[in-house]
Amino acid sequence: MAEIRLPKVEQGQTKIRNVPIAVTPEGFWCCPSPVGFQKTLKSQKPLNKPKPSSPPPQVTAHKKQIPVTEKKPMTTPIKPTATYGDQRTFTPVNHGISAPVVPERVLRPKVEHVPRNVAIEYGEPGTSDMKVILLGKQGFCVKLSVHKKVLMEHSCFFTDKLSGQEPGLSCLEIDDCEDVESYVETVGLMYCKEMKQRLIKQSVSRVLRILKVAELLGFNSCIQSCLEYLEAVPWVGEEEEDKVVSSVLRLQGEGIGVTPVLKRISSNVTNPPNDTISHIMELVLKSNEERGRREMKSVVLKLLRENNSLPSYGGPADVCNETVYTLSRSCLDSLLSLFKQAVELEPSDKSMDSREPVVKQIALEADNLSWLLEILADRQSADEFALMWASQQELATLHSKLPIVSRHHVSCITARLFVGIGKGELLPVKDTRQLLLQTWLQPLINDYNWLQHGCRSFDRKVVEEGIGRTILTLPLEDQQSILLTWLGSFLKAGDNCPNLQRAFEVWWRRTFIRPYSDAQGNVPQSDSSMASKQQD
Known part of the structure; x- marks a missing residue:
């Protein structure tokens, strides 16, 4: 509110012209736009529009000329009136409209010439x-x-402005109103006995506009009704939620009680219980419904990634990592137990019916471990997981005793670790990397053909690049030992074995070319040193 003036209306003062205004379906008066005024003027065109006179007919010399006459259209006065409810009425100015004698082209009023003055009576x-x-x-x-008594009863703003005025008809001007329509609606609510019924059909954005004006006018009962509305109505989308929260927090700063509304987004507990995330993850990991488990894994992973992007995500991150590692150890123990159970079933019972439940459980536990590894990799906390997996020598030994269809899901975990090391997502120490290759590279090679054709998410090029980069992080002697072993497998299996040709080329250059290049680079230095000695 930029400027307030309190002039007194006197006799003979120029009056503002009354024009109709629009009525919304919700029952509020709206300040009309210029287009609305234009439509109003269009409706006031002559009802009996004269038809253009036809040209005189051509007559020949032997026929009489027939005179043509025109009828003047009747003058029809239009007196539109409109009322709404028992709170507000308006009466538009009545104009008698007569049609012209000679039809002329009617010019449409331009928008900038449309009247912009509106009168409303409560x-x-x-x-x-x-x-x-x-x-x-x-x-x-x-x-x-309006009625001075009504305004002063409901609004602190009007009470302050009008308390010292003389009795009688007064006038208050409010300049530079940002939202005239909301002002009109808010003043109208002062005449309502049940404001909640009026607000119940409104949108959230409209109620927020009313709330802002009610705050400026000090209309406390309206503020309370708006807060009750916002506490009960659903907030659709993050943008709308942010608008509601910002408006409510502004009121909270002024000492207005807004706790019921904010309870939707905040809790009285400063830090949520540490076991909440653990409980959610346990529910997901123990689910036997494939579709629900898969979808919730994606949702939880996405939400945890959003948490990772927060700048001040410190303490809760450690709690979450501990939870993930606890669940990972539990899944590893369960997977090892299932492998032992599957190995015991193999010699005695070859039927698929007896092995199918165990195979499904192995696939489920392997998928759970892959999901937990993905969470840790996103949080740059998977180094300990790499050590845990590299230390599973017993599991790797049992791996070779099961058919590929039962065991290949486990190799997906190994492949993901190699990809993570190759991309720098996890940085385990040298001993862990070496142990991981010694324990799990050969089982991965044995399952490679099945992984290429049986796993949709398996990306051969990415996995091969990850394996090669992991090997090249080791000392040169270890690189040679691992790559020569791979070479024997590759020459026998071909495409059924990972193609580590790039890593092999790098190792070759490091072993056979770099020493010679380094020696050649040292020759000029030795020659120059010898020449300097001769000069001395």
Whole structure:
């Protein structure tokens, strides 16, 4: 509210022209736009539009000329009136409209020439004792015929402005109104006995606009009704939720109780219980419904990634990592037990019916471990997982005793670790990397053909690049030992074995070319040193 003026209306003062305004389906008056005024003027065109006179007929010399006459259209006065409810009425100015004698082209009124003055009367017609004039930024001017007693009972703002005024008809001007329509609606709510019923059909954005004006006017009962509405209505989308929260927090800073609304997004507990995340993950890991488990794994992983992007994500991160590692150890123990059970079943019972439940459980536990590894990799905390997996020598030994269809899911975990090391997502120490290759590279090679054709998510090029880079992080002697072993397998299996040709080339250059290049680079230095000695 930029400027407030309190002039007194006197006799003979220029009056603002009354024009119709629009009525929304929700029952609120709206300040009309220029387009709305244009439509109003269009409706006031002559009802009996004259038809253009036809040209005189051509006559020949032997026929009489027939005179053509025109009928003047009747003058029809139009007296539109409209009322709404028992709170506000308005009466548009009546104009008698007569059609012209000679039809002329009717020019449409331009938008900038459309009248922008609106008059609204609240309560019983003719009982108002005060005028409030709202001046909008776009040239709109709305004159409200109101009751001084009603305004002072509901608004602290009007009480302060009008308490010292003389009795009688007064006028209050409010300049530079940002939202004239919301002002009109908010003043109208002062005449409502059940504000909640009026707000119940409104949108959240509209109620927020009313709340802002009610705050400026000190309309406490309206503020309370708006808060009750916001506490009960659903907030659709993050953008709408942010708008509600920002508006409510602004009120909270002014000492207005907004706790019921904020309880939707905040808890009285400063830090959520540490076992909440653990409980959610346990529910997901123990689910036997494939689709629900798969979808919730994606949702939880996405939400944890959002948490990782927060700048001040410190303490809860450690708690989450501990939870993930605890669950990982439990899954590893379960997987080892299932492998032992599957090995015991193999010699005695070859039927698939007896092995199918165990095979499904192995696939489930392997998928759970892959999901937990993905969570740790996103949080740059998977180094300990690599050590845990590299230390599973017993599991790797049992791996070779099971058919590929039962065991290949486990090799997906190994492949993911190699990819993570190759991309720098986890940085285990040299001993861990070496142990990982010694324990799990050969089982991965044995399952490689099945992984290529049986796993949709398996990316051969990415996995091969990860294995090669992991090997090249070791000392040169270890690189040679591992790559020569791989070479024997590759020459026998071909495409059924990982193609580590790039890593092999790098090792070759490091072993046979670099020493010679380094020696050649040292020759000029030795020659120059010898020449300097001879000069001395």
